[in-house]
Amino acid sequence: MRAPIHITRLLAMVGKEFVQMRRDRLTFAMMAGIPMMQLLLFGFAINQDPKHLPMGVVNGDSGPLTRAMVAGMQVSDYFRVVDADLSASEATEQLARGELQFVLHVPPDFERDVRRGRHPALLVEADASDPSATSRGLSALSEIGRRAAREVLKGPAAPLQQTAPPFSVTVHALYNPEAHTAYNIVPGLMGVILTMTMVMITALAMTRERERGTLEMLLSTPVRPLEVLVGKIVPYIVVAYIQIGLILVAARLIFKVPFEGSLPLLLGAALVFVLANLGVGVTFSTIARNQLQAVQMAFFFFLPSILLSGFMFPFRGMPDWAQAIGSVLPITHFLRVVRGIMLKGAGWLEVAPEVAKMALFLVGSLTAAVARYRRTLD
Amino acid sequence: MKEDGDAAIEVRGLTKRFGDKTVVDDVSLRVPRGSVFGFLGPNGSGKTTCLRMICGLLEPTAGDGTCLGFDILSQRREIKREVGYMTQKFSLYEDLTVAENLAFVARVYEMPDARHLLQQTLERFDLAGRQRQLAGSLSGGWKQRLSLAACMLHQPRLLLLDEPTAGVDPKARRDFWEEIHQLAAEGLTVLVTTHYMDEAERCTHLAYLAYGKLLVQGDPTSLVQQSGLTTFNVTARESADLAVRLRALPGVDLVAAFGKGLHVCGRDAVALRAALDAVAHEGEVEVRPGRTSLEDVFIYLMGQTPDNFANPSSASIEKGGAS
Ligand SMILES: Nc1ncnc2c1ncn2[C@@H]1O[C@H](COP(=O)(O)OP(=O)(O)OP(=O)(O)O)[C@@H](O)[C@H]1O
Ligand SMILES: [Mg+2]
Numbered sequence: 001m002r003a004p005i006h007i008t009r010l011l012a013m014v015g016k017e018f019v020q021m022r023r024d025r026l027t028f029a030m031m032a033g034i035p036m037m038q039l040l041l042f043g044f045a046i047n048q049d050p051k052h053l054p055m056g057v058v059n060g061d062s063g064p065l066t067r068a069m070v071a072g073m074q075v076s077d078y079f080r081v082v083d084a085d086l087s088a089s090e091a092t093e094q095l096a097r098g099e100l101q102f103v104l105h106v107p108p109d110f111e112r113d114v115r116r117g118r119h120p121a122l123l124v125e126a127d128a129s130d131p132s133a134t135s136r137g138l139s140a141l142s143e144i145g146r147r148a149a150r151e152v153l154k155g156p157a158a159p160l161q162q163t164a165p166p167f168s169v170t171v172h173a174l175y176n177p178e179a180h181t182a183y184n185i186v187p188g189l190m191g192v193i194l195t196m197t198m199v200m201i202t203a204l205a206m207t208r209e210r211e212r213g214t215l216e217m218l219l220s221t222p223v224r225p226l227e228v229l230v231g232k233i234v235p236y237i238v239v240a241y242i243q244i245g246l247i248l249v250a251a252r253l254i255f256k257v258p259f260e261g262s263l264p265l266l267l268g269a270a271l272v273f274v275l276a277n278l279g280v281g282v283t284f285s286t287i288a289r290n291q292l293q294a295v296q297m298a299f300f301f302f303l304p305s306i307l308l309s310g311f312m313f314p315f316r317g318m319p320d321w322a323q324a325i326g327s328v329l330p331i332t333h334f335l336r337v338v339r340g341i342m343l344k345g346a347g348w349l350e351v352a353p354e355v356a357k358m359a360l361f362l363v364g365s366l367t368a369a370v371a372r373y374r375r376t377l378d
Numbered sequence: 379m380k381e382d383g384d385a386a387i388e389v390r391g392l393t394k395r396f397g398d399k400t401v402v403d404d405v406s407l408r409v410p411r412g413s414v415f416g417f418l419g420p421n422g423s424g425k426t427t428c429l430r431m432i433c434g435l436l437e438p439t440a441g442d443g444t445c446l447g448f449d450i451l452s453q454r455r456e457i458k459r460e461v462g463y464m465t466q467k468f469s470l471y472e473d474l475t476v477a478e479n480l481a482f483v484a485r486v487y488e489m490p491d492a493r494h495l496l497q498q499t500l501e502r503f504d505l506a507g508r509q510r511q512l513a514g515s516l517s518g519g520w521k522q523r524l525s526l527a528a529c530m531l532h533q534p535r536l537l538l539l540d541e542p543t544a545g546v547d548p549k550a551r552r553d554f555w556e557e558i559h560q561l562a563a564e565g566l567t568v569l570v571t572t573h574y575m576d577e578a579e580r581c582t583h584l585a586y587l588a589y590g591k592l593l594v595q596g597d598p599t600s601l602v603q604q605s606g607l608t609t610f611n612v613t614a615r616e617s618a619d620l621a622v623r624l625r626a627l628p629g630v631d632l633v634a635a636f637g638k639g640l641h642v643c644g645r646d647a648v649a650l651r652a653a654l655d656a657v658a659h660e661g662e663v664e665v666r667p668g669r670t671s672l673e674d675v676f677i678y679l680m681g682q683t684p685d686n687f688a689n690p691s692s693a694s695i696e697k698g699g700a701s
Contacts, residue, residue, distance in 0.1 A: 012485035016474065023473045023512075217469035217528075219435055221486045222458045375454070377435050 004226045013223065013231025017205070021235055027201060035193040035243045039250050042185055042192075052080040053101040053137050058091050059084060063111035068148035078140040095125055102126050102137060114149070183258070186251045187338040188311045191331040193247065194240055194270070195277055195305045200298035201239075202281030205232055207294040210285075216377060225373045233278045240274040241267070251342070260345030269337045269351055272358045276330040279365025286372035305331045330358045386411045386536050386567035387432060389443030389450065394427050394436060402427050403590040404441070409569055409583070414562045416581030417571040420680055424590045425571045426466055429538045432569075433463045446536055459487070462529035466540035466571075468521045472514025476505055476524055479513050480531060487532035495531065503527040518545040526554070530561075537561070539570040543577065555580055575673045584672075586679055593679050598672055605675040607631070608647040610654055611668035613639035620663070627653040632678045636671070643674050 021028060057070060073079040082100060083090075091103040105123040107113075113120040124141060209215040218228065244267070251257040280301060288294035306312060308326035315326060326332045333354040340346030340354075387409035394402040402424040409415045417425050430436040432445055434454030442449070448456045470479045480499055484492040500506040503523055508516065513524060526542060543551045555577065558568055562582075570581070578584055578598065585595035594601055614620050621633045624642055629649025634641045644650035658665045 006488065008488045009486050012482055015485075016471065016478075016482050019478060020471065020473050212472070213465065213467045213469045214471055215469075216430075216435065216465050216467075217463075220433055220458060220461075220463040220465075221483070222455055222488075223486055376437050377430060378437055 004224060005230065006224070006227065009223055010227045010231055013227055014234050017231055017235040021239075027204070031197055031201065031239050031243070032246070034197055035189075035246055036250075038189055038193055038196075039186070039247060039254075042189055053078060054082045054099060055079040055102045055104065056082055056086045056091050056094060056100045057084045058086050058088050058103060058105045060108035061106050061110040061112075065111040065114060065148060065152045066106050068152050069145055072144040072148050073141070076140060076144055078137050091125070102141070104141070183255075183343060184339065186247070186255045186257050187342045188335050190244060190247045190270075190338050191273070191309070191334045192306055192311055193243055194274060194334075195331050196298075196302055197243065198236060198240060198274055198277035199281040199284070199301055200295060202232060202236055202278050203284040203288065203294040203298050204291055205236075206282055206285030207288045207291050211290050219375065219377065225370065225375060229282060229369060229373060232282065233275070236278055237271070237274055240270070244270055257342060259342050261341035261347065265348060265351065266338065266341045269334070269341075269355050269358075272355055272362055273330055273334040273337075276358050276362035276365055279362060279369050282369035283365055283372055286369065286374070305329050308332070310335055327357075328361070330361045333357045384411045385409060385444075386413075387443070387445050387569065389432065389445075390441060392428065392431055392441035392443065393439045394424070394431060395439045401590050402431070402438075405587070405590075405592045407443075407585060407592065407595070409567060411567050412562055412565055413567060413582045414558055414580070415567070415569045416578045416584045417569060417587065418573070418578055418584060418676060419571075419587035420589075422589075423587045425587055426540055428587070429463070429540055429569070429571070433461050433538055434458060435463075459532075460534055461536045461538060462532065462534035463538045464525050464529040464540060464542055466544075468513075468525060470513050470521075470525060470528055473512060475510050475512055476500075476516070477509035479524065480505075480528060483528045483531050489532055499527050499531050519547055519550055522546050523550070535566060537566060537568045537570075539568065541571050541573070543572065543574065551577075575671070575676070578672055578676075586676060588679060593682075602670050602672065602675055605670065605678060606645050607643040607670045607674060607678060608645075608650055609641055609643045609668040609670040609674060610650070611636070611639050611666045612642050612654070612657075612663060614663040624654075624657070627657070629653045632674060632681065634674055634677050636668075636674075641668060641671070641674050643670060643678060 055073060059066060070081055070084050074081050079102070086094070086103070088105070091100070091105075094100045095103055103125040105125070107120055107123070110120050110122070122145065124138065126138065209218060248259075252259065281298070284297040284301070285294055288297055304325055308318065308322050309315070309329055309332040310326065311331070315323065315332065318326065337346075337351045337354045337358075340351055385408050387407060390406045392402055392405040392407070393400065405424075405428060407428075417428070419425050427436065431438045432443075432450060434450060434457050438451070442451055444450065445457050446460050448460075450457065471482070474482065477496065477500065480496050481492065484495055489495050497506075500509050503526065505520075505524060505527060508520065513521065516524060522542060522545065526539070529537065529539075543554055546554065558570070559580070562568055570577075572578060581598065583595065583597055584601055586593045586601075594604060596604060612620070612624065621635070621640060624630055624633045624640065629644045629646050629651075630642055630653060631645055632641070632643040634643075642650070642654065654665045657663050
């Protein structure tokens, strides 16, 4: 009888893990609570598309072009024109108080300069303390201005707007040029949430056995290493799928993220990703001496996962060394898989290379876990 | 399966080093089948480490041997199946109930008819009334009882018990020892560590470990004889500094409180006798021949061996000098 796994013993391990999981209220709450909180924080509060941002106009020129632009802003979702005729000092004051997000300065003789082809500049002051809100608004503003010009500038001035915009928009603010939307962020969160909970909770689960002394009992029984490892991992696969379910439902119902591709494909690819992370967690738990160390190691893994994977910053925009680290991490590939399947309807062929890279990591992490697992207390 | 004579455990030259600290040093043990073998020694003398090596939880640095006829180096899995090991520290799951813990152990050992076995064990160890209680919420003595139940559940042929009665009340302790002897009579071998002398006296065999070295082994009476100690009971009305005075006398190797009086022991019977006679002559002190107890022997042994673990640097100097 040399089978590495015996079903009775494996079931004993799995059953025990489930009971312990159920009794450990805090961990249990964490497994459901962390995904919900992150979803709401990232998906809703932080990166919701800004709407109806308060805007003021310092109008040095009240010609038809300016009026058309203000009207355009008024009807757009992005802006709410609070006051279309501010003085420069009022505008500065209100911006400072946070009552206005934007102030649009229209220079005197703006329309005339446009018609003469002088490319005058519109100045926009933006409250950059909320960069993501600002960036979306600004791109909308340029577009609204362009449309207004197209409408108003007919007749002799018409050729002007065929080549380039007849005026430029100068922005006085610092902001993040990346415009994240819920479409991008919610699928990405699936990778982040799974990484965080899987690595941390498995690392803790194994270290706990050592810390509480139960490992000594476990090792004195005929349980095999693989039975212990698989017994630890199986319950967390179930947890992972519950989390994936929660995220998908929230993505659909709350954030209205489309789902273009195949659900089974996503669930299959997720299994590879989840196992890769569980392997990392188990490996950490064989190194960590106590639970605190296990948590620290989990965070050590979590930080690059969130920063260098393309979740926070666009992957291609990162320096080479960061991309090199990022492409080792399974989450980087998983993000591409999830976004590909959910948003672009990617099929098996398109996601296969990314899944292969995750599988490679999985083999590595599980090998490390099995190799590091000790049969004795030494 | 090769049975090694009638020894349940037979190890030779068992040694364990942690870093440069030799925790178990060249220990050779023979535990006969069906014996109740007491393993004694001061704190930190390496008893737990020895047990762990015997049941395959620690890899010996050197030495070999057999346990139930299986090689302790290469047949750990077979050993684990036949041995019940009760750890010194409670090592069952505190967040599982009594019944869940036992059921887990039964399934891990792949016991047939686990349900029936569980019920039987609960009743035998008086745990039925507490079966739904979380193990972590049991009192210390009940935890010990649960641990014992868990390590006997799979009907092992050898029990390794590491201080099984620490913190257990006197009645439970007596019941426990009756149980142990009952099991031994049925052919089970028990290796048990303890710090209690009354328990040591109930063992059929004893071994005494001090600072990693096995000093003596044998049955309790032969240990007393081997020690070569002669003992006198000394009582006095004014006994405040008596012990100190006696200890300074020639021929006195050990002075230990015993009941209301003192046990004075020495290896050189003649010198001891002479010294005590002189003291008795001064009056107010009564000297009568006494019986050397196991406790006297062990306290004497403890005094004979320097604590070479207490100061790691001195230990390594010693070792350096020896090699
Ligand atoms: N994993 C380890 N690493 C380093 N030293 C260890 C380890 N385990 C035990 N020791 C040391 O080995 C020595 C013997 O320990 P052991 O637990 O075997 O003693 P013991 O006889 O069981 O003591 P007690 O009566 O207090 O239970 C101690 O000095 C201890 O510090
Ligand atoms: Mg001990």
